[in-house]
Amino acid sequence: MAQPDEEEVWRVFVDGASSLAGCGVGVVIVSPTGEKIKLAVRIDSRVTNNEAEYEAVLAGIRAAQEVGVSRIILYSDSQLITPQINGVYEAKDDRMLKYLQLIKTKTKTFVDWGIEQIPREENGEADALAKLAAFLSEVSTREVLYVSHLILSTAEEALPAPEDSCMTSLIKFITAGELPEDKVQAQKIKRQAPRFVLLNNVLYRRSF
Known part of the structure; x- marks a missing residue:
């Protein structure tokens, strides 16, 4: 998105x-x-x-x-x-x-x-x-x-999200609105966040 x-x-x-x-x-x-x-x-x-x-x-x-x-x-x-x-x-x-x-x-x-x-x-x-x-x-x-x-x-149907270095930052942004200090990384997290949902502390990718 x-x-x-x-x-x-x-x-x-x-x-x-x-x-x-x-x-x-x-x-x-x-x-x-x-x-x-x-x-x-x-x-x-x-x-x-x-x-x-x-x-x-x-x-x-x-x-x-x-x-x-x-x-x-x-x-x-x-x-x-x-x-x-x-x-x-x-x-x-x-x-x-x-x-x-x-x-x-x-x-x-x-x-x-x-x-x-x-x-x-x-x-x-x-x-x-x-x-x-x-x-x-x-x-x-x-x-x-x-x-x-x-x-x-x-x-939406939820699919397991892939494991990568952004997952921890995504979870922090979704749950607490926290973003990395690096501006490029922060923008990347904001772009990616709407594509995921956190259910029972597990991150899933949305399927549109």
Whole structure:
């Protein structure tokens, strides 16, 4: 995947699903060159449809931060939360206000960001991932917001990563954001990091 660049805008499609079977969100990150990272995220507690949509936005923000991009546009088909985030609609519910505050805090790391509402038919991939995540059951949890717990799992097939001198640096960057002091090596690690995922302390190469 191409190295994130400050002048490049990455697109992040998000969607939430809430049903009797479970709740989940889907995230599709699209690079400026068209490459994709897909995430299925299960919400480990019962949330409303609107809360699931907010969780999807938060998952998209976190995923973009982990990739290391600085400019993003989020796309959601929600007719409520997108106008609320953009300030067109006023949020009065306490939970919605907490989500808005958390989004405001998390997006400070971006050079530029925005969110746009799109038709549901243009958000099919994120919708499918959200519904898939709602049916996941045996996964580990991590607390994200007081109303829910999210489980992050890559939707790409993972292949064992080759052993080489960059693996230790990759793991440090993925887990702690640490980069080598050498600028050339640091740039190489930033380019390579989106191609890998760390599962149970084992580094795997993503398959697109």
